[in-house]
Amino acid sequence: MKATVKWLGEELFMGTSESGHTLVLDANGGALAPSPLENVLLSLGGCSSVDVVSILKKTRQQVSNCVVEITGTRVDTVPKLFSDIHLRFVITGTDVEAKHVERAVALSADKYCSVALMLAGKVNISHDFKIINA
Incomplete structure (x- = not known):
């Protein structure tokens, strides 16, 4: 690439x-x-969202929307690296089961999202989710 x-x-x-x-x-x-660092957050959110939606579709969850809200905290010293990034997945759908969303988010974070895995050694990445019934 x-x-x-x-x-x-x-x-x-x-x-x-x-x-x-x-x-x-x-x-x-x-x-x-x-900015380049905002783009890092966007790349992380995009990469993770692709995984989460794909995994939820494979488990036949009726997902109609997925939004990930990303918050990055930077250190005060130069270079101003990210110390922490939190991803909140907001999943909308019909009868979406929390156990499937939890599993999809964990698999993305721990196994599939290349961006998250590249950052993981240097940045504390956390995540949670919310389900909205459509």
Whole structure:
């Protein structure tokens, strides 16, 4: 897998993936686009959500929506790394069983989500979930 990042001027950068998709990053605290660290949170949430939805579908849960709310806490010293990240999965559906959601979230965190596994050695990642009956 390959990617490039090109400086656009000021503090804006454009990332292009090997598949040709682009995204803009803003090093100025996310004023015009997500900052690189905000993008880490988005990548973690995206990776985990893909896993959770896929696992819930395989267990025949009637899921109509999945939103993950992500909170990252950074240290006060430079570099301002994440010390903690919390993911809250809000699953909407009909008769969705908590045991299946709990298992899906745990499997994503512990086995399948590449982004979570890369961060796990340096960042305390926690998660919980809420089920909303549709």
